[in-house]
Amino acid sequence: MAKPATIEDVASLAGVSIATVSRALNEPGKVADTTRRKVIAAVAQTGYTTNAMARNLRTRKSNMILILAPDVGDPNFSNILVGLETAASKRGYGILIGNTQNDPSRETDYLRFISSNQADGLILLTGHLPFGLAAQKPAVRLPPIVAVNEPLPDADIPFVGVDNVEGVRTAAEHLISQGHTRIAFLGRGASAIARMREAGYRKAMEGAGLRIDPSFVLECEGTTEGGRGAVERMFVRDRLPSAFLCVNDAAALGVIISLSARGYQLPRDFSVMGFDDISYASFVTPPLTTMKQPRHDIGAASMDLLLTMLEGIEPRSRQVLLRADLILRNSVAMHRR
Amino acid sequence: MAKPATIEDVASLAGVSIATVSRALNEPGKVADTTRRKVIAAVAQTGYTTNAMARNLRTRKSNMILILAPDVGDPNFSNILVGLETAASKRGYGILIGNTQNDPSRETDYLRFISSNQADGLILLTGHLPFGLAAQKPAVRLPPIVAVNEPLPDADIPFVGVDNVEGVRTAAEHLISQGHTRIAFLGRGASAIARMREAGYRKAMEGAGLRIDPSFVLECEGTTEGGRGAVERMFVRDRLPSAFLCVNDAAALGVIISLSARGYQLPRDFSVMGFDDISYASFVTPPLTTMKQPRHDIGAASMDLLLTMLEGIEPRSRQVLLRADLILRNSVAMHRR
């Protein structure tokens, strides 16, 4: 029992050739009933399990997917991850994860997995092609790729994610439906996501015939600190909004903290909305009204897309947009005129 | 450029044998300077990159570590994950993750990675040996394993995690130092972690010569719901504690929500402590005083331990306990007598 059993052990025990063993296991239809039974008996007896390395070498497939994410610890990513994992595992694939921390050298480093055939496909949560895969012509041949969460700017890569502009538009329309007209958008930024979310905001305002006060659109990183800072900058002004629509929940959280610290009562004095529905959105005081990203579904859908691409099927559409759902909690109130 | 270059292409271009190429790449010392230069030039020209499958087949090593966790989306796990990933990647290993959801069949399924040589070692965040690895004698040969976060009950497997009893003891001592004597422990449970944390609580109480009111030790799942429920059960009693020490932050959160809903002012009326320092501990009102788990370090330490075991070195100690740090926020106040 020192060495694990090989296909030859099974073959000789079953009294057949190794080719037959292989077929009995992989294409049971192509083998006679009686021999198949002999083979599986021999497999059971030897405890044989096929050596994946040898198989992968021969078939030039690894049944592994490499996932590159800037920070796997980020709750937003980690939940997408479980969707990815579930879908992959359901189809017999394993996932290999790379935490890049947006470090170009780490991104490059991870490409070894694909250039050395250890991964058949690539899922990008980073918002850009890995450094080193970008401009070059043949250096590393592109495997099938799908971008998740954040679309890739230049490259023409299939994308799966939430419909950011529709989502934020829905959010803004909810605020408008509550009588708000002076709605600030906190989160203007350079990233694709920030731009799309701002676009959704503008679309809703325009659709309702509301003028956007330019001073109500603030640059703001999508972090708690960012939201805090934006509020501080806003309060040096004379005109104030009645509602804050934030680029994401983290920023909204900062806004709530900052407004509470200034002694305001929420949602009586101001309404606040976020986007994402991160786990603690429901634990803040007041509980945050927000748009829920279907993170698990996003993960599953992107993995499914990638795996069908791997099967050689061109995806019907190069973009899958999932709807964000409005989650009503208690950070938004009717506007008191 | 259709096929990727193989070692033979490099060899013939450099005018040497494939053995020399292999040596030039893997044991540069064993090859003459001039030939080594020829080889690396040829590598550069062909864009050669060694086929990992072939190498793994030959060397019987995959340079992969399988990580089994019940829920990768759990913020506690996902942060350990980045520590694991960082340490692995630093030493040239890749990580393969399996989300088991505590489903025995999924646990068994993931063993294929180790039985098929696709992973050299195993990290368990599950608190138990994977189903199917447990009782059997030879079925799957045990790879090097380290348990993280939660020790394995029966098996003698190296463990890395936070020192739960010392940690909770520190927490309890903090409450005692604030003048509290009637301290409830919410979180009695069957899991190893729950037991250790309860032990820390008892140790501190005993050390301070305080009697533990048995009705102050409550069963309670480590979830927000669990914490809520425990408070409700407690409030049918006539005697109430002045401080709640919770098995983890999630439960503490439930306690805070429940107490606030009953109209109490925190920390004036009751003090509350948690354990873990999950990300939103600082965002609750009042911000939660708790013990911080060094999650990143835990991940890194366990991966380091596993990798040294893989190198054939027996670990100096089969248990690494990291200290939890007291994080002072605002959910604990001096006891008003």
Add this chain to the structure above:
DNA sequence: GATGCTGGTGTAAACCTTTTCATAAATCAT
């Protein structure tokens, strides 16, 4: 001048599969 090392290289085996191609047996049509 024979002997023994040493450092550098090449040959070929081994790792374990999958799969092509050939062969033999069995089935079918005529």
Add this chain to the structure above:
DNA sequence: ATGATTTATGAAAAGGTTTACACCAGCATC
């Protein structure tokens, strides 16, 4: 009964490395 087709199997190649072993030249040792 003959030839054509199908079905089931085996022999062997291919996949791309690493590495044990053999070899050879150069050099030091006695």
